[in-house]
Amino acid sequence: xxxxxxxxxxxxxxxxxxxxxxxxxxxxxxxxxxxxxxxxxxxxxxxxxxxxxxxxxxxxxxxxxxxxxxxxxxxxxxxxxxxxxxxxxxxxxxxxxxxxxxxxxxxxxxxxxxxxxxxxxxxxxxxxxxxxxxxxxxxxxxxxxxxxxxxxxxxxxxxxxxxxxxxxxxxxxxxxxxxxxxxx
Amino acid sequence: xxxxxxxxxxxxxxxxxxxxxxxxxxxxxxxxxxxxxxxxxxxxxxxxxxxxxxxxxxxxxxxxxxxxxxxxxxxxxxxxxxxxxxxxxxxxxxxxxxxxxxxxxxxxxxxxxxxxxxxxxxxxxxxxxxxxxxxxxxxxxxxxxxxxxxxxxxxxxxxxxxxxxxxxxxxxxxxxxxxx
Numbered sequence: 001x002x003x004x005x006x007x008x009x010x011x012x013x014x015x016x017x018x019x020x021x022x023x024x025x026x027x028x029x030x031x032x033x034x035x036x037x038x039x040x041x042x043x044x045x046x047x048x049x050x051x052x053x054x055x056x057x058x059x060x061x062x063x064x065x066x067x068x069x070x071x072x073x074x075x076x077x078x079x080x081x082x083x084x085x086x087x088x089x090x091x092x093x094x095x096x097x098x099x100x101x102x103x104x105x106x107x108x109x110x111x112x113x114x115x116x117x118x119x120x121x122x123x124x125x126x127x128x129x130x131x132x133x134x135x136x137x138x139x140x141x142x143x144x145x146x147x148x149x150x151x152x153x154x155x156x157x158x159x160x161x162x163x164x165x166x167x168x169x170x171x172x173x174x175x176x177x178x179x180x181x182x183x184x
Numbered sequence: 185x186x187x188x189x190x191x192x193x194x195x196x197x198x199x200x201x202x203x204x205x206x207x208x209x210x211x212x213x214x215x216x217x218x219x220x221x222x223x224x225x226x227x228x229x230x231x232x233x234x235x236x237x238x239x240x241x242x243x244x245x246x247x248x249x250x251x252x253x254x255x256x257x258x259x260x261x262x263x264x265x266x267x268x269x270x271x272x273x274x275x276x277x278x279x280x281x282x283x284x285x286x287x288x289x290x291x292x293x294x295x296x297x298x299x300x301x302x303x304x305x306x307x308x309x310x311x312x313x314x315x316x317x318x319x320x321x322x323x324x325x326x327x328x329x330x331x332x333x334x335x336x337x338x339x340x341x342x343x344x345x346x347x348x349x350x351x352x353x354x355x356x357x358x359x360x361x362x363x364x
Contacts, residue, residue, distance in 0.1 A: 019221075020208040036208065039226075052234060053364045056271045058326050093324050097301065123303050137289070137302040140324055174300065178273075178326045180362070 051184045054085045060176040064099070067169045070161045074109060078157040078175035084147035088183035094157045095140040096175040100125040102168035109158040110141045118143045122162050125170070135173070147181060155179060236267035238360040246281070247341065247352040256291060256340035260355035263336050266329035270363035276300075276339045277322040278355040284348030292323045293338045300325045304344050317353075329361060 020036040059080035068075050077096060084090070098106050108120040120139030147153070155177050161170045204220040241262040250257045259278060266272070276292045291301040302321040329335070337359060341352045 016209075022206060022208075053362050056326070056362055056364055058271065058328065060326075093326075095324070135301065136304065137300070137321065137323070139303075140322060176326075178324070180273075 054181040054183045057082045057179040064171045064173040069169045070166045074158040074160045076156050077159045077172045080155045080177040082179045087149040091180045092143045093178040096172045098170045098172045099135045100170045104168040104170045105163045106170045111156040236361045239264045241357040243355045249349045251349045252343045259352040260339040262357045264359045265334045269331035274325045275358040278352045279319045280350045280352045282350040286345040286348035286350045288350050291340045
């Protein structure tokens, strides 16, 4: 955007949120007065589309979590803390892949603010032809919740090894939590 | 926006990109000074979250037959250019028909980098027999994008059984770019 000069005023191509605007305030007693608002306040006057995506949070760890066994119970393998921008709906997609020893099997869980809201199927690691150290995908968990503006939500993905033998282990990797806030 | 008169001056309900707004510049540690910015600049501050592009690649027909030890077979592909930078949400899935007691796994790659795979899907049992149809888990992958950059997205299949074979069908890649 070209910078240009008009009268004695200087134009700038980049707007700062600290910039102040003169507006006519006619909300009080009918007498007009000029007040200043900053850019953020001014923006709030603009009408946004009726339905839109307000925020996307990608929380993904490609590297392995570490070995877990049945004795470990449920362990948190990924955490995402997301603040609702203006209220709406969170759509949460979460999942993980895992690598096993033996014929380990794993189950995933999704918690929001420490409350369990979703669990996956027990994913069997079929090592008939693959054997140890074979990577497996697991169920993708989907959950949606209504959100309150400025409220912080702690979203956790947990894994549990469920096989009969305590000697077999799983090692989750590609652990992800995707959170999208829709406003409507 | 309502039309109104203030001190004989008309406000305009429709804004043009070249309209100028007086602004107090307080970004410098000096007394305020007036400057003007264009409406385009002002509007650029307004977040308008949107979906800039969606690309849907679907092939209902059958892929070539594949067996164990074959390299991953590309069964669906798409190339999507980021329109404005943001986030891609990619869904990928397929179904398959097997012979014998075969097993199939699907994988998702972006720019030839493997980013996601499904669990091994056991194929059928004695009561279902050959030529039974099986669905598959849907993969999701999200990534940040850069405006103008082209991304190659591929759905591949591998066969994990020793003896038999399979064919993929109803192969899908669904990509949307979110800007927020």
